Amino acid sequence: MSRQIVLDTETTGLSADNGDRIIELGCVELLNRRLTGNNLHLFFNPDRDSHEDALKVHGISNEFLKDKPRFAEVVERVIEYLRGAEVIIHNAAFDLGFLDKELALTGRPAFRTHIASVTDTLAMAREMYPGKRNSLDALCERLGVNNSGRILHGALLDAELLADVYIHLTRGQDALLIADDAQESAHGLKLTAIDLRALVLPVVHASAQEQAAHAEVLAQIDKASGGKTIWRSLGSVP
Known part of the structure; x- marks a missing residue:
């Protein structure tokens, strides 16, 4: 059974190397390319304020985050949820940089050591639509994915939208899924x-x-x- 996790983060700023931290993690689970509802959504206290420009993007106030757990307090929960999955991220280098930094601060190895692989939908989109805008919003518009509820960026909402975008980008695989479903439905049944x-x-x-x-x-x-x-x-x- 193919397990995929569509992941997105929100951060205090743009540079993990300069001390910016993850403040929100949103993950959506796909089994055989179908949503399961087994999602992971966490907010973190970053022990620092968000940059003004970042606040304009995600709208998550410093006051809201003060009573949230620190990443180190829930890191094992995050790792167990993601373990062994193919992780799908839009502009993966950005999120991976922050995840690696958070894991390093807890004394744990890099993100990729806990998962099966990473798929970057931005790289996919650039190959499929060269020379065009390939932001998440642009892909939603191009592929007919409804993002009308996306006023501000939010990790879980963006992960849900990205899951829909990913299915559209790879829709040629649907025929294989139909065959897989037919095989799975036959297990354990007595045929007449x-x-x-x-x-x-x-x-x-x-x-x-x-x-x-x-x-x-x-x-x-x-x-x-x-x-x-x-x-x-x-x-x-x-």
Whole structure:
């Protein structure tokens, strides 16, 4: 079973090396590319004030964070939640820099030693849409993901939006999921043979509107894959 965690952080500023800290961590779990609801959402007391520019981005006041736990107090909970997962992050270098710094302050090894791998959706988007804006907001707009509730940045909300964006970016994998689900549903079931030889099924042809809709879905999948779909290479679909 493939376990993925979509992760986002909010911080006091832009530089972990200069002492900025994580103040919010939002994680969304996907199993076989489906949301499970097993999310992790934490606020941290960073023992320092957020920069004014950072406050304008996330809106999390210094007063709000004063009674929150410090990262070191819940680090084991964070590690256990993330352990062994593929972690999906937008602009991964930024978040990884802060996570590595927080772990180092608790005497623990770097973030990547606790997980299976990191997937950077910003790198994916830049490859798929070269020369275009590839911020989370821009991708939401391009891929039809509803981000109308995103007035300020928030780690959990952004992780939920990024999960939806990631599914859209990789939607060509959906056919594989259908096959996996069919195999999983068969486990433990007693199957009864049915004679279908006398069954006559009517043939219902797709309407012109349905064919056009189907062609549009294929075009979107082909675009999302960067023109790497099998039917394009075989020339079976115009």
